[in-house]
Amino acid sequence: MGVGSSMQKEVINKESVTICFAGDSGDGMQVTGTQFTNTSALAGNDLASFPDFPAEIRAPAGTRAGVSGFQLQFSSVDIFTPGDEADVLVAMNPAALVASMIKLRKGGTIIVNTDKFSERDLAKADLEENPLEDGTVEGYEVIQVPLGTLVKASVEGLGLGAKEVDRCKNFFALGMAYWMYERDSTFTKTWIEGKFKSPYKEANLKALEAGHAYAETVEVFQRSYEVPAATLQPGTYRNISGTAGMAMGLTAGANLAERRLFYGTYPITPASDTLHALAKYKHYDVTTFQAEDEIAAVCSAIGAAWAGAIGVTGTSGPGLALKGEGIGLAVMIELPLIVLDVQRGGPSTGLPTKTEQSDLTMAYYGRNGEAPMAIISASTPADCFDVGMEAVRIALEHMTPVMVLTDGYISNGSEPWKLPDVDSFAPISTRIVTENNNPDGNFLPYVRDEKTLARPWAIPGTPGLEHRVGGLEKQDLTGNVSYDPQNHEKMCRLRQEKVERIADFIPEQEVFGSEEGVLVLAWGSTYGAVRQAVIKANAQGKKVGHAHVRYLNPFPKNLKEICERYDRVLIPEMNLGQLSNRIRSQFFIDAQELHKLQGQPFKVAEITEAIDKLL
């Protein structure tokens, strides 16, 4: 507690808190949220964050469409989601207030910037009445702060213009939040010092300190809350976003295989950040290529894979649609290619900045002909690391394209990550050959490994192994063009079986919780909400298990048996039943579906409700 407080402050201990920052997309809410997240991580909390912003870079100021939000839950116990409902909403204007109140729990706290409530501000937010006066906020604890005025006073004398002053107000808000939750602002101060030049550096530091001092001084803030450090497993931690995790996982995989990584991509929300991350890893032999379009992106990656690199292309839904033909070629010629799809709301341009799991069907079937490929998915931000590395392993050891599905929610979200022991990583082997496998004749590029059915990888430049590959059907073994009917069927079946045999090399599916009753079968970013709901159900003595499937094609060998063990199977998905369709057709399991297509992740309560209906 601060010495010299003007009043006696009550500090309340809380297990976990969910806080939501909301403002214009130019208000710096993402920065504010990220700073709070990292500071909480350093304080030892478990946490999960969820940035939620519009597709427009600077949507019209003050409008509901322009509201940018950042929600995070920090906790002294294990948590899996950014929280169903916020305890505190920091709203920078009327639009942010009315658009984000839906996220706030009944009776929660609203800290609101009252300097943005002129008639004009209300009109921009399509409000006829002031929501602070018309009963909208009744039943909530409302703390009205004239943020603009206070910030202006705090940075006086630094010679900033009105616009520049206004840009400091997110740090004022952050300063208040730090006081409320007993956070140390050292991390943010260091960050500001490194990020901004004078006089903006001083201005932001002053705003941060002023916000902290204001909260400490004024009587409306009567309590602060302390969320003690979580009892996490011993180890070294860092906060990780899914994007950063994926970039590191891919890099680690390529390094373990001692192959250059080539990332060919075209900027698209929300996948672009993967390019930004990988572009910094050149000293890890990671190369990035910003292609002229999505098609060139996948094709350049396949070209690089043909020439000896691990080829990776990253995109989101609309881009994946464009890459279909290229991926089909990689299936046909059997090269190590990774296709990262950071899913977003669809169809078409859909909801670029909102999350969804609706590309699964495209991942399974979105190519002409019989074109099977491995599909894996990541369940949390930290899991993206493991999945990135695993994708490289499968692609190289099985000589196959691998689809990696994440989504906007886990890519932008973050959580503490217990850092793995680098020495524990298994090496990744490749199918590279340098000797002719057919000494009496030409090299045979389609002779297969007995166990995996993977073909050899003869990299151009290798003497004596000159050969041709292409998209035309190829003769078994030689790879020469072949129109032979029997050969075509054989090759289709071989490519299919090669992918199916990956099941021999992946772990069996694990189940959490009850071994009988209701099974919640889920994949991807629904992990957090499902796991929390299942923990809760088990604590209440309900028989509920959770199987979270990373390997979507092929499935783990025991998945069917697991499904059959339970009375009911519930499959929650942020789509209209895409995994359910596959499970039903492949396993004859009559699964109960739960859909959500709102651009927002599932809440724990929504999963709980669906579970309870089946019990």
Add this chain to the structure above:
Amino acid sequence: MSDIYENEVEGPEEGVNYSKKDFMSDQTIRWCPGCGDYSILSQTQTVMSTLGIPKEKIAVISGIGCSSRFPYYMNTYGFHTIHGRAPAFATGAKCVNEDLSTWVITGDGDSLSIGGNHLAHLLRRNVDLQLLLFNNRIYGLTKGQYSPTSEVGKLTKSSPMGSLDRPFMPLQFALGSGATFLARSVDVYAKPLRATLKAAEAHKGTSLVEIYQNCNIFNDLAFDEVVNRKVKDERVLFLEHGKPMTFGSSDSPKGLRLVGTRIEVIELGGEFSESDCLVHDETNSLLASILVQLDFPEFPVPMGVLYKVEKPTYNEAFNAQIDAALEKRGKGNLKELIYSGQTWTVE
């Protein structure tokens, strides 16, 4: 006219280590009898045998179309990709494997219609490779629709009343895209074609060679009024760097001269002599912008190297950044990667 342009059919040139045969694959060639592709294949194989490049370091990458079957017939590393995208595959391959002498084989439909975007970007990036554009002004593999280089009014199955779109002039398109090497040749001009292919290979950067290629099935004699032996002296301008732009038979020599900002055909021997003619400077981009527009019947069609300029290549710059990063930061190790940023320890 220099002897390199004489249209004589020669036996294969003996290479440093190879003969032409070393570059012939064991696959049966499936182009139509009489197709111009045969000659281009033959000249390419011959040229490759003389380059002194080990054949395992030659990568032939193609798109889709008749010409794009080319890699199957080359005993090198070959990649028959998808329609229009060969430049993108080649860019990825060349960037990660710079040792590869990379050759892109494409046609007018493949590179200017479905793949126009990729061709433009390949040229502006200046990836070090050769792109042989077989221009036959027709879609052959899909059996005879008009192409983006077909003349207006082309009667085909898909344009029974004549095609409506104006054609691309490939080299003009390429110059506008920032090409650093532009050349033109003809499928059956064996020796000039070989010389042009060699010049293309020697150029560092994207070397685009437009090759007039006869499709005797769907667009026979498409270039005949220009390239036929009987008329070519009058209608083809063989360019040589540093030499005046002259053409025509010995009976009626002609040349090109610049009048103001216009090009004019002049008769030599009377009022004008060679000294009045434009002198070819393949490094002059303004001159190139004129040359790429010259077309029959108003002008003779320029053949040989129209333009050649040294510019940094994409693949070199791409790899130089890797080297620079390694120099500055040292080879990355995984522990540093993962343990970077703010970490904390739980006891």
